Amino acid sequence: MKMRMGRIGLSEAVCVAAIALSTGGVFGIDPVYAYLGGNSTYISMPLSIIVSLLIMLPVLKLMDATKCRDISELFLKSAGRAGGIMLMFPICAALLICAAKPLMAFAQVLHRMVYDGVKYSSIIVFMFPVAVFMAWKGLETVGRTAKCIAVLPLVALAAAVMSSASGFEIYRLFPLVGDGMKHFALFAVSDTFVFIPPIAGLLICGEALGGNEFIRKAAVRSAFIAFAVCFIAQLAISLSFRSGLLAESVMPLYKIGFLTAKQSFVLRLDKLFIMIWLCGALVSCAYCIYSSSLFFSKMLSQKDVTASVAASSLITCTLLLEIIKVDNAVVEKIRNAISYYGALFLIIPLAAVCLLTVIKKRAGRLEA
């Protein structure tokens, strides 16, 4: 077996999942969709993390009940090989989209605001191989690297928020929850597309974490950290910009410092901050690519994850290189569909697996 899982401790698992969740919540959202109903993301995003956790905890409970060490075993036990593979694909695809989305945002910002006029491909050539390297080296490397850099994005976020605090205005928070509670709840559920995959990643790598109890702890703790990070970041963004402006903005967190009239030393570090956040995005990308590959390999009973990592990296690279520059109606429609209905593609297979597990367990056809 060459699954390159090794063993990671609770702190590494928390770090990697928290980085992936926070990166998704701050940089991996589609601004056109997220700020459609006004500046309510500082509530809907953290809430979405809780919803994602609530969706994944029953799956974990079923893993416990069926003595499965990871989610792939649960899929195989409940839906069989063919069914399990069918249900696996949306989750793998979501993981790869989650790997690519934050990097797309970073590539766009670097292209527009840091390296003026430099090609997307040149930017991606610099950053993507590092994520591939980490994914190739396996979970231990990803987890330990996440642990090493975990504090830096938080410090950068704190510094960015504090330096731009003088430009915050309360009135920008209105309308608070868009068109009403319905809209607000819709966002909370649909944004789970960003948050379910990183938590699912923990379940996929369950064997390396050393038991379901550790997975649960890692999921809850990382969700709590991501909740705080997303709340602070989105609140700072919402206090800085009107929702109309945000809908057209790629990475508003990067720009919040620009609003303060007074030039400060910290403001000059904006490009440094973006690089630190990029480290988080790259670790998150590596984690998502590895998780997706591992899930695929386990479901197909492959003994080697590296082939899947290579394929997943290629798909993610294609997403990064092609979709980022295509600006046509079809791509726009796909993007919108993912933003609006992406969560359903994840919730339906997970619900199906849960349902099948319960049915089989009650029928006594599942080993306890």
Add this chain to the structure above:
Amino acid sequence: MEKSKKHIKAFFSFDEEYKEFELLESEHGVPESDGGWRDLPNNSHRRQKHEGEEKVPKRVDDVYNRLSEQFNTDINKDVILRRFRTGSGHNMLVAYMNGMADDKKINEFVLKPLMLYEGKRNAPDELKNDVIEISEADEEKDFYKARMAMMDGIAVLFSDGCKSCLLLETHGYEKRSVEKCENENVVMGPKESFNESFRTNITLIRRIIHTDDLIVESRMSGGENNTRLAIIYRKGMTNEALLEEVKKRLDGISIDVPITSGVIEQLVEDRGLIPVPRTLSTERPDRACSHIMQGSVCLIIEGSPFAVIMPITLFSLMNSPEDVYLRPPLGTILRIVRYIGAAISVLMPGYFLALALYHQGMLTTEVLSTVIASRKMVFEPIAIEMILLLLIFQMIREAGLRVPGSIGQAIGIIGGLIMGQAAVTAHLASSVILIIVAASGLGNFCIPDYSTQVSASYIRMAVVIAAWLGGLLAITAVILFITASLSSTKSFGVPFLAPFAPKTYSKRPFVIRGRIGLHKRAEDYMNTADDRML
């Protein structure tokens, strides 16, 4: 080459396990010691192939003839084959290497008593008990081993009609005395350092560690060259799997070049491409002992003034022996300064270059105008200037190290002050870049371990080149790549970034200097037997 081939094969071969030695506890609490090194051929057979094949000839004349032929005594005049008769007329031969063995000792305590001996019992064990006045004398039946012992300064006594010989401890070659440390100076703490003498080095360790579980396991290694080395550890404390792994790797050594600490480090490390050292070379007995007490394995190699410690982590490489001799607050300040120095050394030139080339907006107007003013007349591009100055700094450092003491200091002064001033005046370099390179060099010297200093220099150059090519983005990529590489690196099964990543149980802080009272327990990542208290 063989190792590289193995890694390339492992990289491209799907569905094939690449085993790696792991010392951290597995789910069952026992380290899985099925490391990839175990697949390597055991090369000790190259050394052992002769062992047991040659018997000691019964007749002294045969011994003489065979040794004369094997050692080419007509050419090799330093091989002494001395035939003599005892007081009772029995033929004997003592063989030794001139200069390696002590002539006086042989004359006084071997030849003289034997020539005066009039007894009839001439078997080696009887001579050892009744006649020979040397404390360490062992009987040997293998002629090959006897020859090898001769090469090591031992006198071999052959007695006519006996199938065995006596190996007499008569080492007497010239050696350096125990002197002050040259590379790991401390203000407080012991000053003595290892020298090239195998025995002396072991004695220096034994003088510090007084526990009865200290084992000094002597063995030969290194293909046919037979370098003597000692594996030093604490029995019952050092992890057995670690010990086995070290022995396995030593047995895998098959080169015929002389083995020293530097060579052995490279031969037993996991992956040669990563520049950071995976073993610690120290010339300080107190430092070696501190690691042995914690459950590490120490190698003492004949002819090498360094002890090689394994496994190690990044944090142990960044610790100085002096830390322990200072009170916690002072030790903490020194350590923090050291880490900041290392960070400045690695990042500062690259970061500045990235700002100057790609992100000028991050520099204040004052700084930017200073940079522009200082570079006004400098003809080469800023990146070339930075790389050239870093290279010159490295050259000054190398020159200072290689030439004798006082001249070395003079080179440092000439290179640093006069050349720097002249270069700025001649507009070959700008003062700002010069200051950055100097600060980076000073930071590099804060790193206590020489190999780590050199590694930091390589990483610094990689960061500078990255900054030149792609600004902060490329620096980020390189730093993350290096972090990931270090995260995946292991030193004899111990993750290189332990106890931080992965987090292992440790009451001792790894960056700041904790209370000395916390040194009661070995580090968890060492996985010592029963995780026992020190």
